[in-house]
Amino acid sequence: EGENNTRQLFVYKVQNGRSSDLAKVLAIAFGQTNGSAHPEQLGLQDVEKSSPVIGSGPPTAANGASGGPADSGSAGAQSVPSSGGNGASSENGGDQTAVATDLTVGQLSVRITSDETNNAVLVYATPRDYAVVEEALRKLDVPPYQVMIEAAITEVTLTDQLQYGLQALYHNKYTSVGLTQSTTSATPIQNFPGFSALYAGKTISAALNTLEGLTKVKVISAPKVMVLNNQTASIEVGQEVPILTGTATSVLTSSAPVVNSVDYRDTGIILRVTPRVNSSGEVLLDMAQEVSAVVAGSSTTTINSPTISTRKIATSVAIQDGEVIALGGLISDNRNDVASGLPYLSRIPVLGPLLFGNINNNDTRTELVVLLQPTVVRNVDDGRAVTDELRQKLQGLRELLPTEGVP
Structure with missing residues (x-):
């Protein structure tokens, strides 16, 4: 005692x-x-x-x-x-x-x-x-959960039947696509100014194949990352763009040089995801997705800084393990004017373009759609299964690549 x-x-x-x-x-x-x-x-x-x-x-x-x-x-x-x-x-x-x-x-x-x-x-x-x-x-002192997050950042071309965006897929006319409006199993926690939808399929590739059956889909990036529970995974692919933030010069000396202050801004494809796994298997995702690029010819002579076009999605969603959720609603309009006509004659000032030329206006609408699929890795066996799946995909990719000239 x-x-x-x-x-x-x-x-x-x-x-x-x-x-x-x-x-x-x-x-x-x-x-x-x-x-x-x-x-x-x-x-x-x-x-x-x-x-x-x-x-x-x-x-x-x-x-x-x-x-x-x-x-x-x-x-x-x-x-x-x-x-x-x-x-x-x-x-x-x-x-x-x-x-x-x-x-x-x-x-x-x-x-x-x-x-x-x-x-x-x-x-x-x-x-x-x-x-x-x-x-x-x-x-x-227990092993922490890990989450394999598979994402696909896509640009979907909006045709006539999808002129109002992918929200049209909610209606009965397109229920065969497999996208259904989010319910309690995948509900945005914050007010998201777009839409969120669940896909009935099991993989992101199946969701992409379904969308490609309706319209043109361009995959901008398809990252896959493993992250610990309650930790943040970040993927950035792009460039650092210099931006002029200020200028200074001495007022005491007339020949003093001008000193510029420059900051660098990350542009390109930026994805940040923080998963939180509940005991019931539900995964809470805090995600922020940005697609940005420098607008061509946008620099001005006054500040000598580029204009950056940015599309962002930032929200929190709750989704079951293994389900695929689509986040979208960011629509952009692009217009390209293409001039054509008879050689030399169409270049005559004033009358040439009117009589011998033609201008085609190509207006396209695209919608940024992010597909996310979290897979919870609870133990070593789950981790091996995920690793084996990646190994099989890499092996299949190697078989498709040309082998000539490769040692």
């Missing part, structure tokens, strides 16, 4: 995630009782690893730590005796920092330290109190 009341140092080797994150969660879970305490009120502080983090507690017997579980290389705890002050020092030097937290809730009194160098959580407590902390650590 007396040994159970002796405070000891236990080392929990974190297998998934960061030890500092677990230490912060424990500080809130065990130290914050009224929901209004701040980290400094919980005793959360940065300390040097060579400082007496653990030894600041009451002295204990050196043999009082022999009852802790041994370190077997897997997730678990190792009991280390407190030796009066430098038990937290590391052979890596004292330039690293740890986070120490004194937690007292009822009869539970522990000190928690995050060792970021070894990715471990150090707990200074009695064996009985540590059992409570260890149970919480084991429940928190």
Whole structure:
């Protein structure tokens, strides 16, 4: 009984995630009782690893730590005796920092330290109190979900039957396409100034084939990225365009040079997605899609900066694992005037273009449509399945490519 009341140092080797994150969660879970305490009120502080983090507690017997579980290389705890002050020092030097937290809730009194160098959580407590902390650590230290996000950024040409955009596919006339208006299973959380629709098929390629049966579809980009749950994946393909933001010159000297301030703006195809997986399998996607380009011949002599054409989609949607959702509604009008006529005669001033020439006005309307499909990777088997699928696609692509001249 007396040994159970002796405070000891236990080392929990974190297998998934960061030890500092677990230490912060424990500080809130065990130290914050009224929901209004701040980290400094919980005793959360940065300390040097060579400082007496653990030894600041009451002295204990050196043999009082022999009852802790041994370190077997897997997730678990190792009991280390407190030796009066430098038990937290590391052979890596004292330039690293740890986070120490004194937690007292009822009869539970522990000190928690995050060792970021070894990715471990150090707990200074009695064996009985540590059992409570260890149970919480084991429940928190689980492999995080990963999400494979497949996207297709497309430009859909709007023909006569789709002159009002792809929203026309919602009507009964085009229900065979397979796009249905979003319900509770895929609902934009924010007010999205366009439309969102679910596709009844299982893959994005099937959705593209369906759209190509109605109109011309141009795939601008088709990225695929794996990202951890609650982390942001970013894909940028384009150029950095210099933009003049200001000019300055000295008023004291007439021959002083003009100094320009220039910023660089990312243009091209930019996609940022943050997935959040619920326990029910639903995936919340915070996404921002931008397609931008410099307008040809748009630089002005006054500011000498280009005009950038931008189309953006930013929203949050909830979708089931494996479903395909389409986001669109950004329509742009393009007009190209093509002059034709008889050689030489059509170039006669004033009368030539009228009598011997012709001007064709090509007006096209396109709609930016983003197709997204999240696939949750919960374990190693799911990860291998995704990897095998990518390997098979690459193998099929290799068979289609020409092999002449390739070693």
